[in-house]
Amino acid sequence: MSAVELDGVTKRFGNVTAIEDLTLTVDRGEVFGFLGPNGAGKSTTINVLLGFLEPTAGTARVLGTDVTEASRAVRERVGLLPEAFDGVPNLSASEHVEIAIRTKGADDDPDALLERVGLDPDDARRPADDYSTGMHRRMALAIALVGDPDLIVLDEPSAGLDPNGVQLVREIVREEAERGATVFFSSHILDEVERVSDRVGILQDGRLTAVNSVENLRAELGMGAVVEATVDDPVAPDAVAAVDGVTDVTVADSTVRVACATPRAKMPALRQIDRATTVADVTIEEASLEDLFEAYTAGDADRPDSGADGRAGGGADEGAAASGGEPA
Numbered sequence: 001m002s003a004v005e006l007d008g009v010t011k012r013f014g015n016v017t018a019i020e021d022l023t024l025t026v027d028r029g030e031v032f033g034f035l036g037p038n039g040a041g042k043s044t045t046i047n048v049l050l051g052f053l054e055p056t057a058g059t060a061r062v063l064g065t066d067v068t069e070a071s072r073a074v075r076e077r078v079g080l081l082p083e084a085f086d087g088v089p090n091l092s093a094s095e096h097v098e099i100a101i102r103t104k105g106a107d108d109d110p111d112a113l114l115e116r117v118g119l120d121p122d123d124a125r126r127p128a129d130d131y132s133t134g135m136h137r138r139m140a141l142a143i144a145l146v147g148d149p150d151l152i153v154l155d156e157p158s159a160g161l162d163p164n165g166v167q168l169v170r171e172i173v174r175e176e177a178e179r180g181a182t183v184f185f186s187s188h189i190l191d192e193v194e195r196v197s198d199r200v201g202i203l204q205d206g207r208l209t210a211v212n213s214v215e216n217l218r219a220e221l222g223m224g225a226v227v228e229a230t231v232d233d234p235v236a237p238d239a240v241a242a243v244d245g246v247t248d249v250t251v252a253d254s255t256v257r258v259a260c261a262t263p264r265a266k267m268p269a270l271r272q273i274d275r276a277t278t279v280a281d282v283t284i285e286e287a288s289l290e291d292l293f294e295a296y297t298a299g300d301a302d303r304p305d306s307g308a309d310g311r312a313g314g315g316a317d318e319g320a321a322a323s324g325g326e327p328a
């Protein structure tokens with residue numbers, strides 16, 4: 001059973017189509033990063049997933065249950081950190097967490113949860129009304145973790161957090177995934193998404209333009225990697241150029257620069273150089289998720305093949321693509 005299954009989901013608000021024909025499957029235990037420019041439809045998708053919004057068309061299943069039929073049952077097994085959460089006036093973080101524990105019938109220790117998200121115990125006991133943005137975020141994260149949810153949905157978890165907070169969120173996401181939870185999160189901090197996600201989905205104007213691991217997205221766009229080796233003796237470029245996946249080799253003095261279409265080509269290329277000479281130093285640069293995001297959210301004319309049906313871009317790795325929508 002998958003954690004999330006969206007099948008042809010469309011959501012319209014009047015004449016605004018927020019999401020269109022979204023088909024996406026997220027496996028149990030997966031960390032899925034959901035990306036897209038402002039207004040792309042990320043929060044709308046999350047609200048449909050949790051049964052807060054009814055889709056105009058299509059079906060949404062979470063942990064095997066249709067959310068439109070049993071949204072309350074679904075929410076009992078889901079932890080949510082919403083995009084905006086100011087809390088109840090006059091209540092402290094401790095009280096918010098205690099209420100969440102009672103509501104879910106969980107047996108968490110509120111102090112342990114608040115400590116886990118890095119809220120100072122004194123702060124946790126004063127009304128949350130005056131909290132800073134980051135403190136609010138930490139409180140909301142503690143609430144999302146109540147009851148060891150099977151699915152944790154985080155809408156911009158790191159917005160307003162300091163660098164330590166961003167790092168903490170990453171650690172918590174990893175720990176939750178190790179426990180077996182599925183984590184579905186949206187973020188504009190691409191570096192964070194790249195570090196923790198098994199796969200990412202890129203949403204643009206309400207349509208999924210890509211779903212895959214970051215590595216496979218690099219391969220799809222041919223934005224593989226550049227290997228630059230400092231060598232003791234000159235290297236004939238032909239042998240390196242013959243390596244599968246290598247697109248260009250330039251040799252200048254003691255530097256060999258190899259452009260690879262896929263990151264998988266970089267080690268065979270390096271081994272080929274190493275066979276011919278001694279490698280004194282090496283640097284490897286890979287396209288960042290930021291580069292990929294720019295490519296996938298470019299104007300229609302510049303965008304890689306996104307598929308006319310708005311479904312996920314095909315995967316270089318069939319296995320990964322199989323759980324993330326149909327190849328375009």
Ligand SMILES: Nc1ncnc2c1ncn2[C@@H]1O[C@H](COP(=O)(O)OP(=O)(O)OP(=O)(O)O)[C@@H](O)[C@H]1O
Nearest residue numbers: 013016017018036037038039040041042043044045
């Ligand atoms: N309740 C609503 N009524 C009318 N339009 C809405 C409503 N909710 C969302 N929209 C519209 O749907 C589109 C998608 O909005 P959504 O909030 O899902 O985007 P998002 O990707 O989460 O954006 P952001 O990154 O800025 O948070 C936008 O055009 C937005 O104006």
